[in-house]
Amino acid sequence: xxVSAREKKVLYMGIALAVVILIYYVATSFSPSDGxxxxxxxxxxxxxxxxxxxxxxREDFFKKRIEDAEIDIEQIRxxxxxxxxxxAGATELQRVLNDFAEQSGxxxxxxxxxxxxxxxxxxxxxxxxxxxRVECTLExxxxxxxxxxxxxxxxxVERLVINTTMQQKQLVIRRxxxxxxxxxxxxxxxxxxxxxxxDIAQAAPPAAHNTERR
Numbered sequence: 001x002x003v004s005a006r007e008k009k010v011l012y013m014g015i016a017l018a019v020v021i022l023i024y025y026v027a028t029s030f031s032p033s034d035g036x037x038x039x040x041x042x043x044x045x046x047x048x049x050x051x052x053x054x055x056x057x058r059e060d061f062f063k064k065r066i067e068d069a070e071i072d073i074e075q076i077r078x079x080x081x082x083x084x085x086x087x088a089g090a091t092e093l094q095r096v097l098n099d100f101a102e103q104s105g106x107x108x109x110x111x112x113x114x115x116x117x118x119x120x121x122x123x124x125x126x127x128x129x130x131x132x133r134v135e136c137t138l139e140x141x142x143x144x145x146x147x148x149x150x151x152x153x154x155x156x157v158e159r160l161v162i163n164t165t166m167q168q169k170q171l172v173i174r175r176x177x178x179x180x181x182x183x184x185x186x187x188x189x190x191x192x193x194x195x196x197x198x199d200i201a202q203a204a205p206p207a208a209h210n211t212e213r214r
Contacts, residue, residue, distance in 0.1 A: 079154040081128065081183045086116045089128040089185040096151065097132060097181060104143035106136035109176050124186045129158065133176040141177065148181065156182050 083089045090113040101108045110133045119125035136144060148155050161178040 077186060079152070080125075081153055081185045083185055084187055086126065086128065086185070086187065089116075089126070089183065090130060093128055093130050093155075093181070093183045096153075096155075096183075097130065097148075100144055100147040100151075101134065101136075103147055104136070105140045106134050106144045109133045109135055114180065119184070126185050126187045127182050128185055129180055129182040131178070131180045133178055135176045154184060158182050 081089050081092050083092050094111055094113075097111075098108060100106075112131050114129040114131055116129070117127045119127060134141070134144065145157065148157060157179060159178070159180040163174040165174055
């Protein structure tokens with residue numbers, strides 16, 4: 001069968017059109033925007049993988065830091081008053097101050113507990129304060145303050161009021177002296193205590209049931 005010139009022309013035009021469509025499809029399928037997006041994703045994943053490898057490589061370093069921090073926390077807790085509630089903390093603080101007063105030759109004439117205060121940014125630390133009036137000489141006061149400073153638990157003198165008068169051109173200290181002294185205790189929050197009780201209950205084995213048959 002002989003193909004006419006017109007049919008050949010139509011055939012060539014169809015082939016040319018198909019080639020153009022194929023080239024356009026290939027070009028749009030691998031456009032620069034898609035390529036850049038793919039490269040960006042690969043780069044991000046590579047960066048994440050590299051960061052994870054670095055963190056894994058420093059695992060021992062971070063473990064050491066955590067262990068050091070735990071040791072520091074235990075050392076600090078060792079300087080708190082050895083009780084875990086406010087009432088016992090105030091009693092312990094007064095007992096310690098009475099001992100220091102006797103050692104220094106001072107006399108505590110009055111004492112009163114002040115309102116406890118939670119330490120900011122801490123879930124458990126609470127400050128216990130006691131206001132006292134002390135009969136003592138200047139030398140006794142120095143010894144009393146030294147005893148507080150050298151105590152193995154952390155105590156702070158928050159207020160020390162010394163009233164003076166002039167007698168025969170000499171400065172005389174009026175007594176008693178007014179002082180506020182504070183110590184610190186660790187008290188678990190109700191939420192923490194409830195959580196601990198819940199954990200204990202979950203960890204406990206289920207109670208055995210009596211299955212005796214009659």
